[in-house]
Amino acid sequence: MIPMLDIKRELNDIGDEIKKAVDSSINSTMFILGPNVKKFEEEAAKYLGCKYAVGVASGTDALHLALKAIGIKEGDEVITTPFTFIATAEAIVYCGAKPVFVDVEEDTFNIDVRQIESKINDKTKAILPVHLFGNPANMDEILALAKKYNLKVVEDCAQSFGATYKGKQTGNIGDAGCFSFFPSKNLGCYGDGGLVTTNNDEIYKTLIALRNHGSYTRYYHEVIGFNSRLDDIQAAILSVKLKHIDRFNQERRNVAKLYQKYMGDIVKYQKETDNATNVYHQFTVVAEKRDEIMKSLSSSEIASAVYYPVPLHLQKAFGNLNYKKGDLPVAEYLAEKVISFPINPYLEDEEVLVIANTVKAVL
Known part of the structure; x- marks a missing residue:
C-alpha cells in the first residue's frame, strides 16, 4: 500500500521528539493559549520573516479572521480563484461579502492575474490569491493591482508553508497570510490548526481579539469575536515539525x-x-x-x-x-x-x- 501521505513513517522519524513535546504540554496543564502557542507563534514569525503570527483553530478560521481583520464586511466583494478548496470562498461569505471568481492559468493552476482587473469595481475590497498545491501565485502583478485600486491582499497559504516568491516567504507578501496545519499539510499538526501572519500592527491587534471572543482582557469584550484558538498541544507538535x-x-x-x-x-x-x-x-x-x-x-x-x-x-x-x-x-x-x-x-x-x-x- 502506498498512501498519499505517511504519518507512520513520520512518527518513525521524529515521533520521539513529538511525544516529548506533547508530554511537556500536558504536564504544564495550560492547554488554551498556553506557552507553546506563544513559542510557536514567535518561531513561525521568525521563519516566515514577518512581524506577527497569530495561532487560530484552523486554516478556514485563519482566512475568516484575516478577512474580518482587514475590514471585509457585508456588501463587499473579494476576488479569488475557483480552483481551490471551498474554505477560500467560504471565508468570504462568512464576512457577508461576495466571492468574485477569476479563471486560472492552465500551466501554473493559479489565478490568472491578466483577468483580475476587469472584475474590479467600487465594491471590490480585496484580492485573495491561493498558492495552489504549494506553487506561489504571481504576487508582483497582484500587488500592483492592489496598489492601483487601493485593495487589500490576503494570501491563502494553506498549501504553501515554506514556499518562496522572489526570495520572500509566502504569507509575508500581502497584508495577511493564512496557513492551515491540517495533518496532510507540509507543516501539519495532529488535529486542526491554523495561523495568520501580518506585518500590520492594527491587523495583528484585531486578530488577537477576534480569535478570543473579542477580548484583550478576560471578561472584557471590545468586539464580537470568535472561539478560534490554536491548542497548546498542537502548537508543541508544530514547533517540533517546524525544525524539520x-x-x-x-x-x-x-x-x-x-x-x-x-x-x-x-x-x-x-x-x-x-x-x-x-x-x-x-x-x-x-x-x-x-x-x-x-x-x-x-x-x-x-x-x-x-x-x-x-x-x-x-x-x-x-x-x-x-x-x-x-x-x-x-x-x-x-x-x-x-x-x-x-x-x-x-x-x-x-x-x-x-x-x-x-x-x-x-x-
Missing part, C-alpha cells in the same frame, strides 16, 4: 523531480511560477484517462486523488452567484483532467518508479 520543514520540503521537491524523470512527457506538469519555489503540497498533473489511471493505481493499492473535481463557481453552495458551465473554462478543464499522486518526504525512489510505471502502462 526545510528538509521535508526539499524531499518533496526531490520526489517531484523523480516523478518527472520517470514519467517523461506522458502527462502535463504544473509549471512552477517564475522566480518562485514550489513546495509540492500535492504533485498534481493533467492527464488523459484519469479514471483508468486511478482504477489501475487502486488495484495495485496505490492511493491517488482529484483536487478539485468541481470548481467553486459550479458548486451548489454558490448557486446564488449564478455562474454557469463555460464561464471559467480553464478551471473547468483542469477539474476534469487533474490527478494527484502520492507525495511526502518519506516516499522512496522505488515507490515513485512503481507509480510512474503504473501510469505509463495506462497511457
Whole structure:
C-alpha cells in the first residue's frame, strides 16, 4: 500500500521528539493559549520573516479572521480563484461579502492575474490569491493591482508553508497570510490548526481579539469575536515539525523531480511560477484517462486523488452567484483532467518508479 501521505513513517522519524513535546504540554496543564502557542507563534514569525503570527483553530478560521481583520464586511466583494478548496470562498461569505471568481492559468493552476482587473469595481475590497498545491501565485502583478485600486491582499497559504516568491516567504507578501496545519499539510499538526501572519500592527491587534471572543482582557469584550484558538498541544507538535520543514520540503521537491524523470512527457506538469519555489503540497498533473489511471493505481493499492473535481463557481453552495458551465473554462478543464499522486518526504525512489510505471502502462 502506498498512501498519499505517511504519518507512520513520520512518527518513525521524529515521533520521539513529538511525544516529548506533547508530554511537556500536558504536564504544564495550560492547554488554551498556553506557552507553546506563544513559542510557536514567535518561531513561525521568525521563519516566515514577518512581524506577527497569530495561532487560530484552523486554516478556514485563519482566512475568516484575516478577512474580518482587514475590514471585509457585508456588501463587499473579494476576488479569488475557483480552483481551490471551498474554505477560500467560504471565508468570504462568512464576512457577508461576495466571492468574485477569476479563471486560472492552465500551466501554473493559479489565478490568472491578466483577468483580475476587469472584475474590479467600487465594491471590490480585496484580492485573495491561493498558492495552489504549494506553487506561489504571481504576487508582483497582484500587488500592483492592489496598489492601483487601493485593495487589500490576503494570501491563502494553506498549501504553501515554506514556499518562496522572489526570495520572500509566502504569507509575508500581502497584508495577511493564512496557513492551515491540517495533518496532510507540509507543516501539519495532529488535529486542526491554523495561523495568520501580518506585518500590520492594527491587523495583528484585531486578530488577537477576534480569535478570543473579542477580548484583550478576560471578561472584557471590545468586539464580537470568535472561539478560534490554536491548542497548546498542537502548537508543541508544530514547533517540533517546524525544525524539520526545510528538509521535508526539499524531499518533496526531490520526489517531484523523480516523478518527472520517470514519467517523461506522458502527462502535463504544473509549471512552477517564475522566480518562485514550489513546495509540492500535492504533485498534481493533467492527464488523459484519469479514471483508468486511478482504477489501475487502486488495484495495485496505490492511493491517488482529484483536487478539485468541481470548481467553486459550479458548486451548489454558490448557486446564488449564478455562474454557469463555460464561464471559467480553464478551471473547468483542469477539474476534469487533474490527478494527484502520492507525495511526502518519506516516499522512496522505488515507490515513485512503481507509480510512474503504473501510469505509463495506462497511457
